[in-house]
Amino acid sequence: MIVKCEELDILKPLIKRAGQAVLKYYGHAGEVQYKEQNDSPVTRADLASQEIIIGGLAQFGYPVLSEEKTDDMARLQSRRVWIIDPLDGTKDFLQNTSEFSIMIGLVEDGRPILGTVYQPASDILYYAKRGTGAYREQGDGLPMRLKVSDETKFQSVRLLVSRHHLLPAEIEVAKQLSITKISPCGSAGVKIGWIAAGQAELYINSSDKTGEWDTCAAECIIWEAGGRMTDRDGNMLQYNKEVPKNLNGFVVSNGGIHQYVIDELQSI
Missing domain, CATH: 3.40.190.80 (D-Maltodextrin-Binding Protein; domain 2)
Incomplete structure (x- = not known):
């Protein structure tokens, strides 16, 4: 089964485009700034990714809450809000571990109804829409439906x-x-x-x-x-x-x- 969803049809190429922008800086991240409140790094890659994502989401007309964007409290009046992390795992990005991702989620009435997580270095995309299952795609491969393991023995967890x-x-x-x-x-x-x-x-x-x-x-x-x-x-x-x-x-x-x-x- 392949999920049909107008938002996903837009999000999947959008998040991959943000991933391509991030990879341009991978291995040579350039200038790194640090947030005053928690001393976490922000790179040009974070900001390039955010610009692409926010531009692509503008067509929906919902507010956007982002880690790297000034918070607009008008979002509190909206039932639907995009919540994004343009580069999650910035330290891993800077250390070239490949274990960083880009995340775009859609919330309705305080709960997630849509989610995409993209790992650019491995070209792996996870996505889900509420009520339709979760999927993983790598490169141009076919979607694979995701299912958690049934392990309950803590010695094997x-x-x-x-x-x-x-x-x-x-x-x-x-x-x-x-x-x-x-x-x-x-x-x-x-x-x-x-x-x-x-x-x-x-x-x-x-x-x-x-x-x-x-x-x-x-x-x-x-x-x-x-x-x-x-x-x-x-x-x-x-x-x-x-x-x-x-x-x-x-x-x-x-x-x-x-x-x-x-x-x-x-x-x-």
């Missing part, structure tokens, strides 16, 4: 962790649940794509500093692949908030182990 922002709570959960298969990975979008494709089962981010742009697009994909994504207490994430942050972190899983992980987090 594959945990993905951040290469740059690993927190003690995440290691403690792994210890308490006897998880030994732990792999560092870059962008949140890449991690969640792997779980959606059945290549891992768990990703915990206990930070209060991630933005809605870090999770929006990928959340639509993981749910449509049969997985789950909540905050640390098991509550659904909400989007287009006045303060667009995931203040209670988030947990992504294949679904079958999710409540066990949430319960363990409560005890830490």
Whole structure:
């Protein structure tokens, strides 16, 4: 089955065009600026990608919330909002790991209804529309429907962790649940794509500093692949908030182990 969706017909070539712009800087990122609030890097690649995406989304007439764009609070009056990350995993981009991505999500009434995550260095595209399943395409290949793994034995669970922002709570959960298969990975979008494709089962981010742009697009994909994504207490994430942050972190899983992980987090 191939998903038919007017927005996806526009988003798929748009996000790949942004990816091509990013790759022009890959390996020689040029000038790097740092955000005052969290000392995270912004490159010319971030800004080039953002310009292409915002220009392409203008035809829809919905507000855009972006990590690199000045926030327009008028978005709070709109039922539908685009939430984008023009380059997720900038440190991985600068370190040439290939594990960076571009993410475009569409929110309606505070919940994701459409998501695209593109990994330019590998030419891998993940996408989903609510109610129609999640898919992965590589290059010019045919779409492959995504389904999470059914693994529930923690000795066999594959945990993905951040290469740059690993927190003690995440290691403690792994210890308490006897998880030994732990792999560092870059962008949140890449991690969640792997779980959606059945290549891992768990990703915990206990930070209060991630933005809605870090999770929006990928959340639509993981749910449509049969997985789950909540905050640390098991509550659904909400989007287009006045303060667009995931203040209670988030947990992504294949679904079958999710409540066990949430319960363990409560005890830490």
